[in-house]
Amino acid sequence: MHDLEEFAKSTVEPAEALTLPPRYYVDPAIFEYEREHIFEKEWLCVGRTEQLRNAGDYFTVTLFGEPMVLVRGADMEIRALSSVCRHRGMLITTPGDGADGDWNDLDESSGNCGKAFKCPYHFWQYGHDGQLVQAPDMDRTPGFDPSAIRLPSFRCEIWLGFIFVNLDDNAAPLAPRLEKAAALVKNWDFENLVSAPPLDLPGMPWNWKILHENSAEGYHVDRLHGPAHYVEPSAGVEVHEHEKGDAAITFGMRAIHPDFALNPTGKPFFPVLESLTEEERTVSLWVLIPPTLLIGTNSDSAFYRIMRPEAVDRTGIHQSYLTPPDYQANPLYDDLLAMSGDFHAALNRQDWMADAAIQRGMGSRHSARSRISWQEGPLVQLYSWLQARYLPEAGGK
Numbered sequence: 001m002h003d004l005e006e007f008a009k010s011t012v013e014p015a016e017a018l019t020l021p022p023r024y025y026v027d028p029a030i031f032e033y034e035r036e037h038i039f040e041k042e043w044l045c046v047g048r049t050e051q052l053r054n055a056g057d058y059f060t061v062t063l064f065g066e067p068m069v070l071v072r073g074a075d076m077e078i079r080a081l082s083s084v085c086r087h088r089g090m091l092i093t094t095p096g097d098g099a100d101g102d103w104n105d106l107d108e109s110s111g112n113c114g115k116a117f118k119c120p121y122h123f124w125q126y127g128h129d130g131q132l133v134q135a136p137d138m139d140r141t142p143g144f145d146p147s148a149i150r151l152p153s154f155r156c157e158i159w160l161g162f163i164f165v166n167l168d169d170n171a172a173p174l175a176p177r178l179e180k181a182a183a184l185v186k187n188w189d190f191e192n193l194v195s196a197p198p199l200d201l202p203g204m205p206w207n208w209k210i211l212h213e214n215s216a217e218g219y220h221v222d223r224l225h226g227p228a229h230y231v232e233p234s235a236g237v238e239v240h241e242h243e244k245g246d247a248a249i250t251f252g253m254r255a256i257h258p259d260f261a262l263n264p265t266g267k268p269f270f271p272v273l274e275s276l277t278e279e280e281r282t283v284s285l286w287v288l289i290p291p292t293l294l295i296g297t298n299s300d301s302a303f304y305r306i307m308r309p310e311a312v313d314r315t316g317i318h319q320s321y322l323t324p325p326d327y328q329a330n331p332l333y334d335d336l337l338a339m340s341g342d343f344h345a346a347l348n349r350q351d352w353m354a355d356a357a358i359q360r361g362m363g364s365r366h367s368a369r370s371r372i373s374w375q376e377g378p379l380v381q382l383y384s385w386l387q388a389r390y391l392p393e394a395g396g397k
């Protein structure tokens, strides 16, 4: 599956490194290996705590075939529960009225379940902690003990307002491996920022690593984006140290002036966050927590993108902005966000067209490995993160 010597050529110093062998983006066997060794082992971001403000608030997600529901309990704890009914296996969050209408592609759902989830099939009910609290007409089933039945739960961690789930019950906790990243972005107070309405794009036509690489290098910004990205030029890339065990890869993009923003004016539309230092108002910080989360900072806000690997050539995207809650009270909030969003959408179109084209390129018989620019330095850290999971015996970080 992996050739240690070949892979190691991607994890030397950036000045000497090669990109990954192209088959890592197109071979379904690699994706299956990643499923077992990465996606079912690592902490996967599924959303934000503000999606679950009140007791009973829930949203569903299906991670690598595993249906689950994230719910806030009356004790205000957020839990990740299996959404598979313990009776005959219906998903307890599926609308019973068949309103979705597309049983080949069940929608995820969100809402408030009240005091309990009620499975629409036979009305078994489960509390916020997964405990079966009611099962009608089971009185002629001797020995049936509702107290012994509960929805299984998954490991769940909250980090700065981001909700992470792990399919591996034995995974090491996440937060201790994110301490450096947490210190780096402390002044943005992510925990108390709130999301704008998210953009959901399932099935984008590329391998998940292509999108990570696109986000983790500044080499393309002067070229692919050209003048549109003038406020954060390629030469502003600042590679941070990445040590073994770090769950995040971080880097900076130094802007040409403080209080920058990626829009045609180069200035933020919202008030600059008062908690930021002069330096923090000048450098956009990027935090990549593979395999699913990317966070970027601006002087007035932050941005995040949750990536959901679906197949070797398919990746879902869920992304949004983060601002202090009182910014949403600004009567012009929607207009300002839309102006900013339109510009970012234009940049995204350029990036995503490139990602789709690269995916096709990687499948070519002529695809090959290449040397990289110093402005692509963080790629080597991503390759090293991958090496530690593909080939743990070979090192990597």
Ligand code: FES
Residues within 6 Å of the ligand: 085, 086, 087, 088, 089, 090, 119, 120, 121, 122, 123, 124
């Ligand atoms: S399958 Fe859920 S109550 Fe029967």
Ligand SMILES: [Fe+2]
Residues within 6 Å of the ligand: 214, 220, 221, 225, 347, 351
């Ligand atoms: Fe880009």
